[in-house]
Amino acid sequence: MALVVQKYGGTSLANANKIHAVAERIARAVGSGDRVVAVVSAMGSTTDDLIALAKRVNDRPSPRELDLLLSTGELVSSTLLAMALGSIGVKAVSLSGAQAGIRTNASHGQAKIADVEPHRICYELDRGRTVVVAGFQGITDEMDVTTLGRGASDTTAVAVAAGLQAQRCEVYTDVDGIYTADPRLVPDARKLDEISFEEMLEMASYGAKMAPRSIELGMVYGIPIVVASSFVEAPGTLIHSGACMNTNVTEMRNRVSGIATDVDVAKITVLGVMDRPGVSAALFEPLAAADVSVDVIVQNAGEGGATDLTFTVKKSDLSKALDVVNKTSKQIGNRGVVSDDNLAKISIVGTGMREGSGYASRMFRALADRGINIEMITTSEIRITCIVHRARVAEAAQALHASFELEKPGG
Amino acid sequence: MALVVQKYGGTSLANANKIHAVAERIARAVGSGDRVVAVVSAMGSTTDDLIALAKRVNDRPSPRELDLLLSTGELVSSTLLAMALGSIGVKAVSLSGAQAGIRTNASHGQAKIADVEPHRICYELDRGRTVVVAGFQGITDEMDVTTLGRGASDTTAVAVAAGLQAQRCEVYTDVDGIYTADPRLVPDARKLDEISFEEMLEMASYGAKMAPRSIELGMVYGIPIVVASSFVEAPGTLIHSGACMNTNVTEMRNRVSGIATDVDVAKITVLGVMDRPGVSAALFEPLAAADVSVDVIVQNAGEGGATDLTFTVKKSDLSKALDVVNKTSKQIGNRGVVSDDNLAKISIVGTGMREGSGYASRMFRALADRGINIEMITTSEIRITCIVHRARVAEAAQALHASFELEKPGG
Numbered sequence: 001m002a003l004v005v006q007k008y009g010g011t012s013l014a015n016a017n018k019i020h021a022v023a024e025r026i027a028r029a030v031g032s033g034d035r036v037v038a039v040v041s042a043m044g045s046t047t048d049d050l051i052a053l054a055k056r057v058n059d060r061p062s063p064r065e066l067d068l069l070l071s072t073g074e075l076v077s078s079t080l081l082a083m084a085l086g087s088i089g090v091k092a093v094s095l096s097g098a099q100a101g102i103r104t105n106a107s108h109g110q111a112k113i114a115d116v117e118p119h120r121i122c123y124e125l126d127r128g129r130t131v132v133v134a135g136f137q138g139i140t141d142e143m144d145v146t147t148l149g150r151g152a153s154d155t156t157a158v159a160v161a162a163g164l165q166a167q168r169c170e171v172y173t174d175v176d177g178i179y180t181a182d183p184r185l186v187p188d189a190r191k192l193d194e195i196s197f198e199e200m201l202e203m204a205s206y207g208a209k210m211a212p213r214s215i216e217l218g219m220v221y222g223i224p225i226v227v228a229s230s231f232v233e234a235p236g237t238l239i240h241s242g243a244c245m246n247t248n249v250t251e252m253r254n255r256v257s258g259i260a261t262d263v264d265v266a267k268i269t270v271l272g273v274m275d276r277p278g279v280s281a282a283l284f285e286p287l288a289a290a291d292v293s294v295d296v297i298v299q300n301a302g303e304g305g306a307t308d309l310t311f312t313v314k315k316s317d318l319s320k321a322l323d324v325v326n327k328t329s330k331q332i333g334n335r336g337v338v339s340d341d342n343l344a345k346i347s348i349v350g351t352g353m354r355e356g357s358g359y360a361s362r363m364f365r366a367l368a369d370r371g372i373n374i375e376m377i378t379t380s381e382i383r384i385t386c387i388v389h390r391a392r393v394a395e396a397a398q399a400l401h402a403s404f405e406l407e408k409p410g411g
Numbered sequence: 412m413a414l415v416v417q418k419y420g421g422t423s424l425a426n427a428n429k430i431h432a433v434a435e436r437i438a439r440a441v442g443s444g445d446r447v448v449a450v451v452s453a454m455g456s457t458t459d460d461l462i463a464l465a466k467r468v469n470d471r472p473s474p475r476e477l478d479l480l481l482s483t484g485e486l487v488s489s490t491l492l493a494m495a496l497g498s499i500g501v502k503a504v505s506l507s508g509a510q511a512g513i514r515t516n517a518s519h520g521q522a523k524i525a526d527v528e529p530h531r532i533c534y535e536l537d538r539g540r541t542v543v544v545a546g547f548q549g550i551t552d553e554m555d556v557t558t559l560g561r562g563a564s565d566t567t568a569v570a571v572a573a574g575l576q577a578q579r580c581e582v583y584t585d586v587d588g589i590y591t592a593d594p595r596l597v598p599d600a601r602k603l604d605e606i607s608f609e610e611m612l613e614m615a616s617y618g619a620k621m622a623p624r625s626i627e628l629g630m631v632y633g634i635p636i637v638v639a640s641s642f643v644e645a646p647g648t649l650i651h652s653g654a655c656m657n658t659n660v661t662e663m664r665n666r667v668s669g670i671a672t673d674v675d676v677a678k679i680t681v682l683g684v685m686d687r688p689g690v691s692a693a694l695f696e697p698l699a700a701a702d703v704s705v706d707v708i709v710q711n712a713g714e715g716g717a718t719d720l721t722f723t724v725k726k727s728d729l730s731k732a733l734d735v736v737n738k739t740s741k742q743i744g745n746r747g748v749v750s751d752d753n754l755a756k757i758s759i760v761g762t763g764m765r766e767g768s769g770y771a772s773r774m775f776r777a778l779a780d781r782g783i784n785i786e787m788i789t790t791s792e793i794r795i796t797c798i799v800h801r802a803r804v805a806e807a808a809q810a811l812h813a814s815f816e817l818e819k820p821g822g
Binding site: 020050053056059062064065066071072076080081086087093098099144 | 427430431434461464465467468469470472473475476477479480482483486487489490491492493494495497498504505507509510531554555556
């Protein structure tokens, strides 16, 4: 009798019929003897609809008020799922983030979980009830409702699993697992049976559909995560700590696991920046203050005390970022600011890269053979990322997929 | 600098424009130096929409889940109003029922307020903020969300006013005050400048648009209530304790204040019930258990140990009530059950009736002169109610309005 946390996303709960389908799936798990805690996102486009409603009364709504408003989306889906479970004879109770003991700091809109106090969840489980927790939300010490940021119901689910020391966290979504590459770009992309936390963290950060924070939590607290489809019955992909569960460790670690792509990329280059201490801080602090998330940063060492500084942001943040940079760039002395909003990120990810060599050169060769120009390069221990033109990203993904033979299981 | 609680209903908050209009009204009160706590209902038809959504997943949703679901309606309107206030420079904060300290018992769907713990409201007021409280909801000792029943945002408002010892509670709605009769039935009905709690309690219970519980609370805690339109600037009607505020007490107490009508009435008569102890309990306990609210009860003393027992229920509850009565009436022995769902209640209300006489005969005479048949009669100290056919209710109201000269101010 396992204790399992299941997470269901908004598309899986978009209407009454889909909510019933989710209830049936939970009922099967309960019927097989598992104790289940379900964590839910808001139905369909609810969150976007509520944001639009807020903007109609105030262009810049108070983050505190916006959080309390947005939290209603998950209250609606969680109560409806509990009712749907009741209608098929599964005793169930819904809990708000506050009731479920999701304590956070007070950073409205992007709060961080400080602690999970699962007394109430445990009490309800002990009474034989299935618990439905409203994801995405928590509560501060002052009893103010917070939200954890976009996609953060995944994070709620893994945090609850950690708090309960659950056997695993199952994330049900509209894809049936983690693929070697985006199947829309690479037709022969292959579903992975398993992937390590570290690899998934890189994949998630670089385009795959999982909140990186949730992967990080799973890694820290050792909670295996299964990503699977909420619409079909299929095994999905197991994300785990690697060593103890993988039957062919050596082979796994010896290769690239997958290709992550992200087409929401723009870059800004500040030309001829004075090469002196404090320049980067002067540039990036105002961006952080304006809530622009900067991703890849590359500084090209120049000559004569001046350098070019290039960084990427989300395409949707470009105009806001340019406003900030144009203001601050005057203070740091430069020869102009240029930008490009037609870019994409493509990354190869694999723990094997930590010990092997030749991955970078093989990647650059594969792209060069197709005549794909590399704008920027950045690497981590288990990832190599290139910025390319958006129009070439599918071709680039296919080239890398073939070059690293990802279509072959266990390759 | 008065501390004022203002309550806004769902029609006053039905869309972004109306929410802005409410914000402007609050801003004027704040600008004039008042400290304001606003209590809000859900926007427009939100509550009905949520109930319909619940029914789509479960015919008989758990009351506990339904309460948590319905509570989101007021969270949405309260956060939006706080945002709208912010957009015009009024510092504001919204509070859920739980945050506002509305403690209730655990009777989901019709919870009673046990206490108001206004620490958080006071804290926010002390910081110079206008507070917007989600009406209609509260929280149990077990931190479960409850709702207080239909129309109960009025009750929240008066309870908060009592908890804060506010100077008054202003209820803004789609009518501009309390009338001597329903203006749709009686064209020359007159808006009352003031009315006593006791009279208003009878008016509210017998058809006027106020939750009787809110009037009762105002009466017990001595909170003057002003009912006024949220759409136009006009004085409205003051509901108060009478004695100390009324300039022409004698005259007031010497007459009928208003006519209450209610067209949602059906009656059930159980014929030839055995006249022995326990019969009434045997009949009405199962009705209470089935959540049927019984209103007027009349028992006609019969001969030979049998009696006819007639009572009224809401028209919408008739079929449910008949199901219950048909089952239980066999146990209590009777000669059949008959019903009529084409009835209305009409009442004359006035504290003056307590001391005067001749009101009942004058009422019956006015109805008789129009040939309007009286089906049932029931009285309280300050009210006389007749059940008549629904088709005749407008005519009855006009006849009584004329007979008691209610068109004349201070008459």
